[in-house]
Amino acid sequence: MKKLILIVGLFILLLGLTSCRNVSGDQTGPEIKDIQTSGNVLVISDCQGTSVTITAKVTDPSGAVEVLLWYRIGSDQKFTSIPMDLHNDMYEVSIQGSDFLGKAYGTLEFYITAKDEKGNSSKSGVDQSIQFLPCVNSYWGIKFNC
Numbered sequence: 001m002k003k004l005i006l007i008v009g010l011f012i013l014l015l016g017l018t019s020c021r022n023v024s025g026d027q028t029g030p031e032i033k034d035i036q037t038s039g040n041v042l043v044i045s046d047c048q049g050t051s052v053t054i055t056a057k058v059t060d061p062s063g064a065v066e067v068l069l070w071y072r073i074g075s076d077q078k079f080t081s082i083p084m085d086l087h088n089d090m091y092e093v094s095i096q097g098s099d100f101l102g103k104a105y106g107t108l109e110f111y112i113t114a115k116d117e118k119g120n121s122s123k124s125g126v127d128q129s130i131q132f133l134p135c136v137n138s139y140w141g142i143k144f145n146c
Helices: 002-023
Strands: 031-037 041-044 051-059 064-073 080-083 085-087 090-096 106-116 121-123 127-134
Touching: 031 106, 031 121, 031 127, 041 051, 051 064, 051 106, 064 090, 080 090
Parallel strands: 041 127
Antiparallel strands: 031 051, 051 090, 064 080, 064 106, 085 090, 106 121, 106 127
16 A cells, blocks of 8 residues: 555656646746837828837747737727837837728727747737827918928
């Protein structure tokens, strides 16, 4: 009986060590930080500010394989994703005002997701710093610089 208990105990110990070895390694998603926007106004027309570039620093020991920007205008809409490209150690993407032709105006909400080579993923918080506005070049004969 003592031999059986000893054998079962060794089996459990070896099983535990093997399980721990399989769990070790990269278990966290990429770090998403330093999110910046080139501006806080996006418009449709030939006005200045017709595009906004969003950049972020994304790092991971296993290497990031997919970084996406998710965005929408209006909290009642679904988020749409577009891939972000790596330029000079920063991921970036530009959003054009013309991408929103026929859409409502308001706050452009966005967040970033990243996935590493091990399948771990992470998500930034939602940013609401960009306003999608109509551009008015003139009103009552007065010229505006939008």
